[in-house]
Amino acid sequence: MLYDAHNHLQFEELTPHLETIAHDLAAINLGGAVVNGTHPNDWDDVVALAERFSWVTPSFGIHPWDVAVRPDDWQLRFIHYLEAHPHAHVGEIGLDRWILEPGRDNDPMLDGVPPAPIEEQMKVCAWQLRWAADHNRAATIHCVRAWGPLLEVLRSTPLPERGFLLHAYGGSPEQVAEFTKLGAYFSYNTSLIDPRKTRQRRAFQVVPTDRLLVETDAPAFPPPDPIYTLPNQKPGTWQNHPANLAMAYADLARLRGEEPTSLEANVAENFKRLIA
Numbered sequence: 001m002l003y004d005a006h007n008h009l010q011f012e013e014l015t016p017h018l019e020t021i022a023h024d025l026a027a028i029n030l031g032g033a034v035v036n037g038t039h040p041n042d043w044d045d046v047v048a049l050a051e052r053f054s055w056v057t058p059s060f061g062i063h064p065w066d067v068a069v070r071p072d073d074w075q076l077r078f079i080h081y082l083e084a085h086p087h088a089h090v091g092e093i094g095l096d097r098w099i100l101e102p103g104r105d106n107d108p109m110l111d112g113v114p115p116a117p118i119e120e121q122m123k124v125c126a127w128q129l130r131w132a133a134d135h136n137r138a139a140t141i142h143c144v145r146a147w148g149p150l151l152e153v154l155r156s157t158p159l160p161e162r163g164f165l166l167h168a169y170g171g172s173p174e175q176v177a178e179f180t181k182l183g184a185y186f187s188y189n190t191s192l193i194d195p196r197k198t199r200q201r202r203a204f205q206v207v208p209t210d211r212l213l214v215e216t217d218a219p220a221f222p223p224p225d226p227i228y229t230l231p232n233q234k235p236g237t238w239q240n241h242p243a244n245l246a247m248a249y250a251d252l253a254r255l256r257g258e259e260p261t262s263l264e265a266n267v268a269e270n271f272k273r274l275i276a
């Protein structure tokens with residue numbers, strides 16, 4: 001069975017197509033998926049998905065892109081959702097310095113979203129991580145161009161005993177060992193199938209077998225030549241269908257020179273250890 005360690009099934013790009021998506025996910029033999037909330041505004045939608053689909057594990061967090069627009073009572077709401085859902089995890093949380101770069105390409109999801117300074121992102125990330133550690137929930141971390149600040153947070157904050165996930169890991173191959181020692185799992189994303197992403201691909205050749213996961217981040221991060229597209233999707237758009245997960249598994253097995261069936265079994269075991 002295949003496991004999607006990180007997606008956003010609650011996003012409105014996917015909502016009108018959930019029936020088709022669930023059908024396609026059954027066809028690729030999906031065993032489980034972690035659906036990550038990003039702001040209290042979408043946490044109810046994550047709950048609804050977990051109630052509708054038995055394979056959904058809910059996760060609640062303030063995404064680094066949403067730090068500046070978090071409500072004043074975000075901590076109370078965070079605790080409330082996580083206490084009400086004892087099997088839920090913490091995420092998506094993290095740090096992003098790319099959003100602070102003046103010359104960056106525009107992402108439609110960032111339209112009108114004010115970026116929070118990195119110090120504020122670090123505080124919000126550390127608070128959520130500490131809560132995850134205190135309650136031994138897994139934490140899913142997004143990190144873009146902020147590896148130094150992330151190490152600072154990881155070294156100064158208690159970490160969940162069961163571990164944490166560096167989703168769509170884009171750090172260097174050299175840093176894998178250090179993050180592993182701190183308890184990290186690393187998820188290989190559909191977008192890394194792109195052969196031009198040589199550094200990220202090299203990193204996944206050195207991730208220890210017992211820390212390896214696979215993800216889509218759907219509806220974000222599509223592979224270069226997707227097998228699955230959303231109904232009415234315009235060519236060249238950025239949306240990712242969650243069933244492209246199977247492509248990421250196949251590519252990762254080739255990249256690591258592993259038998260697809262043994263990779264599948266290892267990832268399933270890792271997913272159950274960290275998430276279930």
Ligand SMILES: [Zn+2]
Nearest residue numbers: 008036092217
């Ligand atoms: Zn995400």
